[in-house]
Amino acid sequence: EDLAQLIYDLKAINPQARVSVKLVGSPGIGTVAAGVAKANADVVQVSGHDGGTGASPLSSIKHAGSPWELGAAEVHRTLVENNLRDSVLMRVDGGIRTGYDVVAGALLGGEEFGFGTVAMVAAGCVMARVCHLNTCPVGVTTQRPELRAKFPGVAEHVVNYFAFVAEEVREVMAELGYRNLGEVVGKGNVNLLPRSDGRVPKKTGGMTTAFLTDLPKTDWVAPGPVNSGKGNPVRENGPMWDDEILAMPDVAKVIETGEGVVTVEESVVNVNRAAVTRVSGAVARKWSDSGLPDGAKINFELTGSAGQSFCAFNSNGLDVKLTGEANDYVCKGIHGGKVVIVPPPLTGTTSGKDFDSSLNSIIGNTALYGATGGKLFAAGRAGERFAVRNSGATTVVEGAGEHCCEYMTNGVVVVLGPTGRNIGAAMTGGVSYFLEGAEAEALSEDERLAAMQRRLNPGTVRAKRITATIGQQFLKDLIQEHYDNTGSTQAKGLLADWDAALGRFWQVVPPSMEADENVADDDVTAANRAAAAAASSNSTAPVTV
Numbered sequence: 178e179d180l181a182q183l184i185y186d187l188k189a190i191n192p193q194a195r196v197s198v199k200l201v202g203s204p205g206i207g208t209v210a211a212g213v214a215k216a217n218a219d220v221v222q223v224s225g226h227d228g229g230t231g232a233s234p235l236s237s238i239k240h241a242g243s244p245w246e247l248g249a250a251e252v253h254r255t256l257v258e259n260n261l262r263d264s265v266l267m268r269v270d271g272g273i274r275t276g277y278d279v280v281a282g283a284l285l286g287g288e289e290f291g292f293g294t295v296a297m298v299a300a301g302c303v304m305a306r307v308c309h310l311n312t313c314p315v316g317v318t319t320q321r322p323e324l325r326a327k328f329p330g331v332a333e334h335v336v337n338y339f340a341f342v343a344e345e346v347r348e349v350m351a352e353l354g355y356r357n358l359g360e361v362v363g364k365g366n367v368n369l370l371p372r373s374d375g376r377v378p379k380k381t382g383g384m385t386t387a388f389l390t391d392l393p394k395t396d397w398v399a400p401g402p403v404n405s406g407k408g409n410p411v412r413e414n415g416p417m418w419d420d421e422i423l424a425m426p427d428v429a430k431v432i433e434t435g436e437g438v439v440t441v442e443e444s445v446v447n448v449n450r451a452a453v454t455r456v457s458g459a460v461a462r463k464w465s466d467s468g469l470p471d472g473a474k475i476n477f478e479l480t481g482s483a484g485q486s487f488c489a490f491n492s493n494g495l496d497v498k499l500t501g502e503a504n505d506y507v508c509k510g511i512h513g514g515k516v517v518i519v520p521p522p523l524t525g526t527t528s529g530k531d532f533d534s535s536l537n538s539i540i541g542n543t544a545l546y547g548a549t550g551g552k553l554f555a556a557g558r559a560g561e562r563f564a565v566r567n568s569g570a571t572t573v574v575e576g577a578g579e580h581c582c583e584y585m586t587n588g589v590v591v592v593l594g595p596t597g598r599n600i601g602a603a604m605t606g607g608v609s610y611f612l613e614g615a616e617a618e619a620l621s622e623d624e625r626l627a628a629m630q631r632r633l634n635p636g637t638v639r640a641k642r643i644t645a646t647i648g649q650q651f652l653k654d655l656i657q658e659h660y661d662n663t664g665s666t667q668a669k670g671l672l673a674d675w676d677a678a679l680g681r682f683w684q685v686v687p688p689s690m691e692a693d694e695n696v697a698d699d700d701v702t703a704a705n706r707a708a709a710a711a712a713s714s715n716s717t718a719p720v721t722v
Contacts, residue, residue: 202248276345468493
């Protein structure tokens with residue numbers, strides 16, 4: 178389900194993209210490949226245990242996966258038996274080095290073939306296996322000028338190598354009686370035969386190769402290489418909610434010219450997956466990842482219950498306000514803009530009193546997955562794995578489930594409500610703020626810290642009070658912005674008695690952020706600024722010769 182949604186999102190942001198899913202050659206891979214084909218992928222890539230980067234651990238190089246031949250045969254068989262073979266293109270890789278390997282892969286169902294290690298060797302790599310140490314002796318994987326100068330390769334070496342591979346492919350096909358590679362694909366049941374010299378090795382005497390030679394018979398014929406124009410067309414999501422938005426003349430004009438402001442008022446329902454995503458793709462196609470130019474903007478005023486991946490990959494210049502709720506993956510991969518999600522007025526009450534949004538969920542799981550920028554303000558609680566892999570977004574929500582800020586590398590997260598366990602697992606950057614409940618005021622400071630630490634992942638982050646004046650003001654300004662955008666009663670109450678509220682916040686930081694101005698004590702920040710100023714003045718001082 179999650180993989181299918183990711184494929185849908187990628188095709189939403191770029192309808193022309195061919196989506197490839199890489200699978201490790203191992204028993205049971207055929208069932209997975211069938212699911213990938215049904216999920217609308219364009220390419221299934223079967224990778225074997227051989228080949229790979231020289232920087233991998235020895236255990237991975239020697240013991241990960243199975244030969245690609247086993248995976249390719251099972252994938253081809255499963256796709257044929259389930260009438261899915263014409264839905265996807267199959268690519269194989271993992272130690273492919275010769276034309277013989279290419280033909281063998283084609284016989285087992287492969288249509289494309291990946292060359293990695295051997296192409297690097299053709300370019301000059303000596304397989305020193307120090308790719309990660311910046312000490313490559315022939316200058317392939319290093320930034321050191323003296324080592325890069327030793328790089329011996331030229332593009333013609335690689336071209337020459339592939340010319341020899343292609344010649345060998347032609348020779349092997351001629352021996353088998355085929356004119357082109359497309360005729361070979363999937364013909365393992367005809368051209369792969371057991372050894373006929375009568376020898377039966379002792380170690381493999383009980384092994385059968387029927388799973389390689391008894392491939393199912395089919396009338397399917399490989400369509401040909403993608404770049405020949407004969408390959409399968411890119412599979413599409415079909416009509417999307419965004420298509421109607423992009424058809425609006427005012428919206429199209431802003432995207433095309435980069436000028437003007439337009440407001441779109443529409444409703445969404447939960448079958449509208451990845452709403453606003455294709456609009457972001459159109460903006461990115463015209464203006465790159467910088468988004469719309471300054472002064473141009475598309476404002477969305479939406480109502481309803483949005484489906485999965487609402488505002489995925491959102492671009493600068495797109496500001497979205499949703500009155501309602503949203504499903505999982507809100508703002509997945511968001512790069513810019515602002516997204517505000519609020520409940521309908523007076524939701525859940527008939528008394529006319531303020532609705533306490535902090536007691537109710539308003540967005541689903543895994544919001545802000547892989548975000549690199551932008552802002553999200555949600556007047557309500559989020560689900561599990563909130564801000565997982567956040568790499569630059571700023572957000573305020575009013576509660577979150579377990580594993581909040583998992584794998585976070587940058588950005589700011591503020592949670593104005595209860596949070597589940599395992600906060601900050603593998604978090605390496607960014608800063609997050611968590612509000613403890615009012616019941617904690619009856620406890621001592623040590624007890625309050627212990628309660629917070631029980632919810633943290635202690636291996637990667639620590640919790641501390643907000644001692645930096647800059648950090649205190651930053652948090653207040655962010656909560657004020659949250660209130661201005663959502664009208665949250667939770668934010669309103671905290672701002673009304675800020676001094677008391679500040680003492681209920683915990684700042685969760687990884688080691689890399691200890692010296693940040695929002696984290697470090699004021700005297701430490703002052704000392705760091707003085708040192709930086711001194712270093713700057715020394716570097717620009719005139720030198721007397």
